[in-house]
Amino acid sequence: MRLDEINILQGDAFVVSDRRGEINPAPAVPDGMFYRDIRHVSRWQLRLNGKQLEALSADNLEYDEVVFFLMEPTGTIYQNPSLSVTRRRGVAAGMYESITVHNFTTDSVAFELSVLFDADFADIFEVKDQMSKTGHLYRARREGGITLGYRRGDFCRETHIAAPGAFITEESLTYRCELAPGQDWCIDIEVRVGVEADVAVRRRPHCPDMPYTISDWLDSAPVLDTDWDDLLHIYHRSLLDLAALRFYPFPRDQASLPAAGLPWFMALFGRDSLLVSYQALPFHPELAWTTLRALAERQATHRDDHRDAEPGKILHELRCGELAHFGDRPQSPYFGAADTTPLFLIVLDEYERWTGDVQTVRELEPAARAALEWLDKYGDLDHDGYIEYQTRNPRSGLVNQCWKDSWNSIVHADGTLAKLPRATCEIQGYAYDARRRTARLAREHWHDSQLAERLERDAEDLYRRFNTDFWLPDAGYYALALDGDKKPVTTLTSNIGHLLWSGIVPPERVDALAALLCGPRMFTGWGVRTLAAEQPAYNPLEYHNGTVWPHDTAIAAAGLARYGRREEANRLAMALLEAGRYLHHRLPEALAGYPRENSLVPALYPTACSPQAWAAGAPMMLIRMMLGLEPDAGTLSVRPQLPEGLARLALHGVRFHGARAEALGGTAAHDLDRLRPTPGPRELMTP
Template structure:
């Protein structure tokens, strides 16, 4: 459970442990020390004279460090401990543990401080699916360093343990100590990871392209002022987690971008990084720049059935573990996402609107044009004007290549899973928005008005065709998709809210969509369900068929804001922000879809990632909505606050953008 574990992360490394600082992983348990999709330590347990210690306190420090305050067990409340142990841990391409023992008693102590260790080198997919290893483990010792290793054909991973002064066995390291009264002993253990035999990595591989330390990161972000104290805490948590999730996914890369989420998705996901960057633009615009450049560098240039790739397509996922290496999962980079490419174009335009960075827009022009070509040539599988998806790698490729990418997420009202190829509604909205935005870039920066006019004309045709074929007049909402037989999938889902965000919805349809989105079937009181209650496929704890995803609700609120439905946008925003206080002010990947009146507190989805990138970005997007922040054509920042009754005063000081830095202040009219 989240309140029983401690997680720290930096870059591609993270550690999940208990409140003692210990972990011992079962085959399908996501605890341990991980680096680049591989678990480099699966057991790390501290014993004092053979006994487990008791916890006084445990806490994270910033995001990449933790401290654990422990005492010897006495077995009774009537005897106080006389020995304390402090463990300080840092993660950075490995792990460093500092130890401090204090003898508070009046007698000398003979002590054995022992760490029990193991490394199963499990791929993150093996952990998630409870799979067995296929290679061979090995161990070797040299002076005060012990190496745990794993080989399979040409694939190799190692963990190097260094503990000066310790005695090693194949499964433990022990410090043997004599501690006089009032004495303090200090020690240190270094855990290094290696991607090749006998080549442990140093602590850091790159110079940061954005502020590295947390104080620097905070100093670059706007300062919040509000009378809603919980909102301050949620904002602070989001800024910290954005810093924590930055990593360098490519060898010799100078660009960092957000990983999708801990523990299952500490990797590049195109749509996740793009949506997170969009959410964070008024706060840390550099995140969008580095994300756009990093994804452009990996844009597909050829057809590759194994990777579901075509020229111009933006990647879905980049994995670096054993199963991707051997093709047991889609080889990386994998391109099985039909929405990451239009999202790339949306974020590219939005980035320029906020920053005025024309140089990057011109630099990425070839990539943007290639993305448009992909949408029009490769994304439209049958020439009907819609972007569909169907994997060409049916053994291991993703069946669903929209943001709801579980196998059963696109489902008919009778619970029949839709067959591919599938054209989901929100992807058509993204494509519409991408065409409009790219037309603006072509007209304003690339000196190609003819191309811009053609893109605008294509967008108009898409909007008309979409409304004709996806609208369900009897139900008053859009089908979630067209299936492989071009039949509408007439299930009521949250996807219709993304259509408002993209702007593809005609004005006369908006009222009906809003009624559905804010009605009890979809809106739980904490957020918008992915699939409406009362339908046969609905399950409040099904990954995409009834849960509530914070980023999903935030994008829907942004869509309501776009169409001037500020009151409804505020209702969703406040509900989601109120949920945050119940989960340590850190919104998880997803909540269960139970109604608020039934639970009183939000229920976290059982295997939700936390922190998770676009859930972390959701409160930032909601702040933009509450204050009505929009860049203007005159290089200024529009501020149009519309505060809910929950907030009397809200201000962001020092919002970065093409205007330099600006303040946004909102005051509730009755307070």
Template sequence: MAQANTVRILDGSTFVVSEDTGDIEATPSEPTGLFSLDTRFLSRWVLTVNGERLNALSYDDLQYYEARFFLVPGMPTHYVDAKLSIIRERTVGGSFHEQVTILNHDEKAVDLEIRMDAGADFADLFQVKDEILNKKGETYAEAEADRLRLGYRRGNFRRETLISSSQTARYDRNGFTYSVHLEPNTQWSTDIDVHTVVLGPASEDLRMELRVPSRDQPSLQRGLEEWIAAAPKVNSECEHLARTYRRSLVDLAALRFSPLSLSGQTLPAAGLPWFMTMFGRDSILTCLQVMPFVPGLSRTTLCLLASLQGTRFDDFRDEDPGRILHELRAGETAAFEEQPHSPYYGSVDATPLFLVLLDEYERWTGDVALVRELEQEARAALKWIDNYADLVGNGYIWYERRNTDTGLENQCWKDSWDSISYRDGTLPPFPRATCEVQGYAYDAKVRAARMAREFWGDPAFAEQLEREAEQLKERFNRDWWVEDGQYFALALDPDGRKADVLSSNIGHLLWSGIVDQDRAGKLAEHLVGPRLFSGWGVRTLAEGEARYNPIGYHNGTIWPFDNSFIAWGLRRYGFVEEAATIADGILAAARYFDGRLPEAFGGYPRELTKFPVEYPTACSPQAWSTGAPMLLLRTMLGIEPHGGHLAVEPRLPIGMGRIEVLDIPGRWGRVDAFARGRLNLHQLSG
């Protein structure tokens, strides 16, 4: 949830959300504080000078991992003749570091009592999200001679916050205090370190045992510079495109997440503040989006998903053999099975998408060894599609949660409770089958057939998969077509009745290739037509449908990630103008968000609002929104791997100008792509 006047900094699974003064005063319902691995390690962090609270002159979130706050004591009326100023410089790099500097601008010496109130409620992120802080363990605070230890203990689940300072401080259970004498025009500073400790059953620090690094500011800066240097360079006459690309690259670096089991290897977390962890669907789709720019993320993602693939039937976790996880959490509620996320498997698209990513990764990198290494996991995923996902017995993927207490009702990407409806607005019964998932299954089988033939040495299995894919395509085009609307239904109910609304999901069908060629043109017309296309992007649900709401989470908002795959799908079927139209709208919207596309924004017509209206509780940054500009770049330039070389067939929006993408990595080494957009009438006349 975005809060007014908040400052966010993050590094992987660790992030801080504070007020614009740098203070933290968390309530059970606000995602403010220092969080790591789904636990809040600081819920109170308040700086005072001589008992006075501080006010912000300005703040600067310099990089994703650091912020600087410029403060003065007292109320704003004191600003004119404030004799003291305070600078707080904060860095997050696995743990938390803050430097506090006090400057005396007076001609007289001053004696100061500088106090930092500190506390930790060790709230689980789910408890914060649900606004229920119900701790069943014991919190403790121990003031030692050289540090403050805050802790929480519940059985073998133990978390601690260790606070120490470079300057001598007096520690108590609620914080620490400095007594400082400052001569005229001098300054004083201290470095404060806050370490988040994850303790195992034998009181060992699991982060140290698994060599999870805590990084300082220079190493964070060096790591970011190396990340940017390794990625392709984008130069463009359209300045906001280059800025948006760089912002996406930096945000993607910020969202790199290293689970405790990976010892420093990273994959994309889903988004700040609620989803700084691994999500099967989100991580896979993000990897697909950014493949031409940072293909290495895909390998880590595939390996971890394979290692956590379902092996049994578990109703609590919605687990089946071969199923790919939906969400993995490390907090208290998951540890004590108050939530099923250890991991939770309640998604029906992550499993076919796993196969899609494995094939796409090999097509880009030539990493045949990984395709062979994950053969059994890939076969298990295919078996899940055929044997366990078909709850009705008609050859489609269906979902119905078995965990009725905490499991997800809708297990597709539109996972809010009211996202699937009939044209009259009523909701269908369960099980449900959504259209885009059938497309993913088709694509997965086509791609798995290639892997079976070329890498697994099983041509008979390849032929079987190709037959099954073709049969699925034929059935789908027959059963899902809405004749009076000339589009595919959003979903089917168990009786075969269509959820016959017009939705953005039809664009995913183009991306997967399941649509018959003679029907693709109608879908393209809808996708850039006035009911779905707002001028900024394609709405999740078409204007005029019963549940349409321009700020309804999945019922009328615009999702940048959704649009990036829709544009890619249009391009696949040869609708280059329509793909360029969508790319142009989304990239134009990015200008209003300083290059950082939010999770979603309002579906209002562009001519009505004149600017994109942000969805009120959107995650930012969010991984697959961060990846959207990269996939749009791929789509506009027509970048596709073909064997050992990279094909480039650009078609840019009118007025986009020249684009260069330099040093695109892949099995071909590093190559460049160039494109020039067509001029608009204003440019021609000028």
């Protein structure tokens, strides 16, 4: 995210501009108004008497609306401007803009106001990779507006600009006006998108699975009470960002899901949606409800090499742009992820623990059984008991199908790429946890004790073999992966934190992992590096080989807390939350991996998404960890242990089993450490 960048988003649409509100055409820069992976406005520049305006200030009013205060340039500090401009912009299945010109002089002023526009209809991947278009661009002027369009075969996208009263050319719209002293002049411009010829997309009404307004969304979340003011702001920002990232990827559905992040990943990602649903369960469990159902309905049913699909597999990514439509990228949905399927089972179990929604667990039993079959039959490529991955689509499929899915993230200690297929350690941990959790569902809710017993045996067998094959006794940690020759990849990475989270680590090995996660090789002072320092592949600015990802650090903290290492977990939590203090209380997708003592303030990874879903969910996961919130057989266990410097932490109205519960820590705590659900305000869960 650039320092001068302003973005707004709602549902399937978002707008990225500079602090003047200008959308400036530039290669590999995601400025523009986007809808469902296509840039519908690539240029939108305001001119007053032919000159670009200067910014006074700009601020988001809400996640979907922004106001810019601008002034006419005079060219000298000795002359004040005669005109100022307020530019108010919103986004909703398009863009609307209200522009007001103010005359603060004692004379009448004539002026000309123009907007220069363009639409390149670039796919988001074409923006990122600087690719050229192959289809046909067209324009059609009409009374009070103009339509900009693009067609390639059966793929059509249009931008409809309505500007009543303007003089319109194929690249600009212009107003001429004279203002009396002290008067204002205002015009409204509407930009709507179309996915077929001559038909604009209607703005979607609010849907029943979500709160009707942002106030409802905020009011339905638990109330945080703490003596640390920055944490209050971080929590509020996280709630707003998750609300903003909700979108509707399936046109016939009424269910919204969390998109992964703005600008590059405003799409459904199975891994991201599942993890952020897990993070948000005590706060907004309806995210998990919609995510689980939507992913189950689109679970793979047959093998498709182009999509890396096999029966029972949970999708990785859903794209709606031109490149996916024509197969230049894997056609949607794409299934190239080896971790989404066990994560689906983990979240299904965790969802029931928090909500008591047995009906959903029973309705999704076929999907869960298919996911289990995928673990055994398709995920294990060579039948050695481990989940491996290797794309069957070498032209456009993902090389790495774990959460660190950049091409160079799985490297040996000498910096060379690991041979395919690869079995990364954290996926084995997920598979272990998924089997144990699904065994409970099978026994308690599907009444299939035979399946439960088999899953428990399989989990125990995986536990034993994993702790033999992946453990590096001389190094004192687990291998990142087994490569295609079953050779351990001995690189030290943050994946060991995920192993603690999954519970696959024997208690006697926790001390060694805790020391590494909180030691100088991995801990920057802001969070845990994805790859430890002083290794050949380490780079503090490499996407997965040295950066700090907030969700990754939060998972490590939760893993440490699982094994009772609350002091170390709190150290990671406080470091990450303190970073939010310097970042307008919003955690981005990733931070640079520089040591805190060198940087003093956290440095952003250059192209980090912001907002980003599982980064927004990370503070929620940390709050849960610090309060020791754990669902246990219909009872909410609250065992707070607060970090030094945090005297009071409480959540009022925790969402649990269709009611509300209190979680109190520090000076807010009472003698009770186990609280049963208490009646609360209106729930927003879909039955």
